[in-house]
Amino acid sequence: xxxxKGILFDFNGTLFFDSHFHIRAFExxxxxxxxxxxxxxFIIHNIFGRSNPRIYxxxxxxxxxxxxxxxxxxxxxxxxxxxxxxxxxxxxxCDGAPELLDFLKENGIPYxxxxxxxxxxxxxYMENMGLGRWFDMSNIIYADGSFNGKPxxxxxxxxxxxxxxxxxxxxxxxxxxSGIVAARRAEAGAVIxxxxxxxxxxxxxxxxxxxxxxxxxxxxxxxxxxxVLR
Numbered sequence: 001x002x003x004x005k006g007i008l009f010d011f012n013g014t015l016f017f018d019s020h021f022h023i024r025a026f027e028x029x030x031x032x033x034x035x036x037x038x039x040x041x042f043i044i045h046n047i048f049g050r051s052n053p054r055i056y057x058x059x060x061x062x063x064x065x066x067x068x069x070x071x072x073x074x075x076x077x078x079x080x081x082x083x084x085x086x087x088x089x090x091x092x093x094c095d096g097a098p099e100l101l102d103f104l105k106e107n108g109i110p111y112x113x114x115x116x117x118x119x120x121x122x123x124x125y126m127e128n129m130g131l132g133r134w135f136d137m138s139n140i141i142y143a144d145g146s147f148n149g150k151p152x153x154x155x156x157x158x159x160x161x162x163x164x165x166x167x168x169x170x171x172x173x174x175x176x177x178s179g180i181v182a183a184r185r186a187e188a189g190a191v192i193x194x195x196x197x198x199x200x201x202x203x204x205x206x207x208x209x210x211x212x213x214x215x216x217x218x219x220x221x222x223x224x225x226x227x228v229l230r
């Protein structure tokens with residue numbers, strides 16, 4: 001583990017415990033389309049972590065146009081942002097995340113956000129959650145249509161490259177099956193799972209990670225365990 005030199009973060013459900021907002025948005029969108037309301041378990045296991053075009057194709061039209069996918073993404077993400085803004089007290093990073101990010105920044109340890117969110121949502125987070133304290137476009141990879149979404153490894157390969165490292169030199173923090181699979185396929189040095197324990201477990205059988213934590217309160221322990229902090 002002494003080879004670990006950087007950190008790669010997923011965002012939704014990992015640094016920001018927002019899964020319940022996404023679940024509500026998907027539930028409402030399914031109902032608007034005249035489909036049965038999906039269960040949280042279905043959304044977590046079959047939708048989370050996938051790109052919006054793939055979600056649309058899997059659940060609404062197997063051969064969608066680009067315009068179909070754009071309209072879907074605009075509506076679903078608009079609902080999601082609406083629900084976030086209705087609960088401003090919940091729009092904060094998970095416990096321990098600000099302290100960890102401060103430590104990484106102050107000590108020159110490279111880190112990058114590798115999110116499946118599009119630019120509209122990234123801009124929303126920057127504006128409403130003060131992410132500019134730690135992130136700018138030099139250390140963010142977002143879904144811009146130029147690479148394959150999770151569970152393909154592209155996001156983590158690109159994120160590591162963005163901070164001048166290989167994935168094998170990075171810890172990946174993730175919250176779900178598709179992201180963990182993506183990190184493993186990228187040959188990350190370590191994969192640590194975080195998830196909001198108030199929701200059903202996002203992990204399916206056969207998914208392996210190096211550690212599981214409920215949040216980042218124990219960030220010093222994590223960095224010591226994986227050789228980043230001595």
